Each structure stands twice: as structure tokens, then as C-alpha cells.
Amino acid sequence: MDECTISQPFQLKNKRTTLKNRIVKSAMSEGLAAKNHLPDISIFRLYEAWAKGGAGLVITGNVMVDRRALGEPRNVVLEDGEHLDSFKRWAEAGTQNDTHLWMQINHPGKQVIKGVAKEAVAPSAVNFDPKLQRFFPKSRALTQNEIKEIIDRFATTAKLAQRAGFTGVQIHAAHGYLISQFLSPRHNQRDDEWGGSIANRFKFLREIYQAIRTEVGEDFPIGVKINSSDFMKAGFSEEESQFVIQELDRIGVDLIEISGGTYEKPNMTGKNVKPSTLEREAYFLEYAEQLKQKTDVPLVLTGGFRTRSGMNRALRDGATDCIGLARPTAVYTDYPNRLFQGRAGAISISPIKTGVGLIDDKALLELTWYSQQLDRIGRGKPTKPEFSPLLSLILTVVKNGRDVFQKRRE
Numbered sequence: 001m002d003e004c005t006i007s008q009p010f011q012l013k014n015k016r017t018t019l020k021n022r023i024v025k026s027a028m029s030e031g032l033a034a035k036n037h038l039p040d041i042s043i044f045r046l047y048e049a050w051a052k053g054g055a056g057l058v059i060t061g062n063v064m065v066d067r068r069a070l071g072e073p074r075n076v077v078l079e080d081g082e083h084l085d086s087f088k089r090w091a092e093a094g095t096q097n098d099t100h101l102w103m104q105i106n107h108p109g110k111q112v113i114k115g116v117a118k119e120a121v122a123p124s125a126v127n128f129d130p131k132l133q134r135f136f137p138k139s140r141a142l143t144q145n146e147i148k149e150i151i152d153r154f155a156t157t158a159k160l161a162q163r164a165g166f167t168g169v170q171i172h173a174a175h176g177y178l179i180s181q182f183l184s185p186r187h188n189q190r191d192d193e194w195g196g197s198i199a200n201r202f203k204f205l206r207e208i209y210q211a212i213r214t215e216v217g218e219d220f221p222i223g224v225k226i227n228s229s230d231f232m233k234a235g236f237s238e239e240e241s242q243f244v245i246q247e248l249d250r251i252g253v254d255l256i257e258i259s260g261g262t263y264e265k266p267n268m269t270g271k272n273v274k275p276s277t278l279e280r281e282a283y284f285l286e287y288a289e290q291l292k293q294k295t296d297v298p299l300v301l302t303g304g305f306r307t308r309s310g311m312n313r314a315l316r317d318g319a320t321d322c323i324g325l326a327r328p329t330a331v332y333t334d335y336p337n338r339l340f341q342g343r344a345g346a347i348s349i350s351p352i353k354t355g356v357g358l359i360d361d362k363a364l365l366e367l368t369w370y371s372q373q374l375d376r377i378g379r380g381k382p383t384k385p386e387f388s389p390l391l392s393l394i395l396t397v398v399k400n401g402r403d404v405f406q407k408r409r410e
């Protein structure tokens, strides 16, 4: 008999926050913001569905701290208190059913889709891999003052999220966005106090955490999503990731979510992952196991989990405390409840493929296919698990123009 470990509650170290079970709905950028980058009815609908779907903790898609620095065209932005009512409605929808709702907050740095911004900022002016340069604008290095302004922005967004009724925040330090760029020796080549040793590269994240903590107080949960590794030559390594996580635990971060990869190496969606790892279901399981041998930091492990037995095994083996799930919940918003009730086995969530290698190797198709499912839920329509990946791609090209898919001519 498969003892249902995923349904056990989980108390954070602050002793004031208990998640009703071990399932975390991981962040998925909704791409549904209304004019002015505010949440509206489609986002309320989506989060109501997820709150009813059974997860103990729902993490929002990344909310940007600066409207001048969007990752994608329809990102939500929270940078001042002017329209806080819309965020209150979002929080109300997503905290039903005793669900914790944490806002993921982010700055994309140079990982900004071309067409969204003419110029992007980064720790250093280092270009992406040539194959990816057609997707992203050129970037320039941030000044010291700009770095400090961004740290303050994270704190402001977190404070506003708390005021709106979100029950926690998660700092997005994974997947190649600005904080992840600061952590990476490949992308951060600064020779001031923000670059060089891993302790210096960590300073940006540490100061963001401390600025947020000062604003929100000791009892408000702050999580961090971080890469196990960037999987890039001369990138952020597993050893460096372990160092950063241990430091985060020491300074009081409440929950660490483990992922991996960047747009250049999209391991977070299972690309480039070894077959032996895929057999074990979760892409970063081995890393989590190693980490847990050294520390008792509260962990969410995300990426690849699909079966209740795989999830329960990871929990029972002590590799993680919670299970992060993203894509299954975009197709079945009640996936957590189906897991608890033993009804998820009948569902298969297959990789999204067109059969064209060049396209299928990138994470872009996965992102657009799943975003289209979120869009349907937002419009009050049923999801389409059988939706053709090729049609999804065609729709994306028609909607966003061909720019992103074309070779850069200059």
C-alpha cells in the first residue's frame, strides 16, 4: 500500500506557517496581465482553480519589480501601491481552501525576449550563446546605483504583496534571470564587490533577501528558487549552489526551491537531462539528496515529478520536504487532488514535440504550449490536453510575429 506522504502537512522553521500538504504548484508565468500590467479576471479565475485544486502552496508566475524591465510582453508588474485592489482580488482568489499563495518576484536582467525591450541590463555586458542571440537584445552592465535601486524594488514589491494579502513571496534566483546572472561566473564578470568570488556574486541575492526581510518582518515567509546548476561551461556549479543554499538557510530563508538550467540550457523542463536521471523522474533528485545529507534546509524539489509513487519515494527517502509541480497543473488544475485520491495515474503528460529537432531542443515550444493552456483556463474554457504542438507553434508565430524565430541579419 502506497502510504500517502504527499498529503502530510509541512511546518516551516518559523513555526507560524504550516502548509496543509507537500504539494507546491510551481511558478508559471501566466502571460495574462491586462493593460497596465495588472492582474484581472483571467488571473483571478486561474488562481481560484488552482486554490481549489488542492496544492498546499501555490506560487504565482513571476511578477516583475520594474515595468521598464519585462521578461515577456504580458507580465504582471507590482512596483507601487496605486492599483493594489487588483492584487487584493488576486490574493483572495488564490488563498481560498486554506491555500498558501506566494508571489514570485523577479527581474529578468538580460533574459528579455526581443521586441519587449531595446536594451537589457545585466551584471556585465556578456552576450548569450550565438545561437540564442537572435532572441535577446544587447545588454549593458548595471551601475552600482542601479544595482541598489533594483534591490530596493524587490523589497517594495514584497511589501506590497504582503499588504495585498499574499501569504509569502518567492525570490526568483533561478533559470538565468538577473539574480541567476549575478550568481554565474560566466555572466557576472564584475571586478567590484558584486563579482569575483562566489561570496561576492551571492551578495546581490543576500541583500535582496535582507531588504525584503526588513520590510515584511520575521513571520512572513520568504522563499528562494535557485538552480542546482546552470549546466553551462564556466557557469554556476553544484558546489556554488550548495554554498549559496547553506548561506540562505543560515540567514533565515524559509523555503528553497530547487530547479536548474537557463534559456541557454533549459534543463528545468527536462531538456539535456540524462536518460538515467529521467528514469528517476525528478531531474534534480540526485542534487537534492546530496544537499539533504549536508543540511536540513527546507526544500521543494521541482522538475519532472509525475507519479504519486515517485513523489512519495522522494519524500520518504528524505531527498526533499515538498514536491513542486508546474506543467501537470497547467493541464489539470486539480492535479494535486487527483494525486491525493489516487486518480492521477491515468493521466500522461508527454513532452511537447513537433518532430523538428531544432525547435524541439528549445524550451520555447513547451512554454508556449503550456501558456496556451493557461490562457484557456483564464478565459473560462476547458484545457486541451491533445492540442497539437505544431498548431501551438503556428499560433505563437502568428500572434507574436516572426521576429523571435528569424535569424538576426546584422
Ligand SMILES: Cc1cc2nc3c(=O)[nH]c(=O)nc-3n(C[C@H](O)[C@H](O)[C@H](O)COP(=O)(O)O)c2cc1C
Pocket: 026, 027, 028, 029, 060, 061, 062, 104, 172, 174, 175, 225, 259, 268, 269, 302, 303, 304, 305, 324, 325, 326, 327, 328, 366, 367, 368, 370, 371
Ligand atoms: C509555461 C511555463 C511558464 C513558466 N514560468 C516560470 C516562472 O515564471 N518562474 C519560474 O520559476 N519557473 C517557471 N517555469 C518553470 C516551472 O516552474 C518548473 O520549474 C518547470 O516547468 C519544471 O517543473 P514541471 O516538470 O513540474 O513542469 C515555467 C514553466 C512553464 C511550462
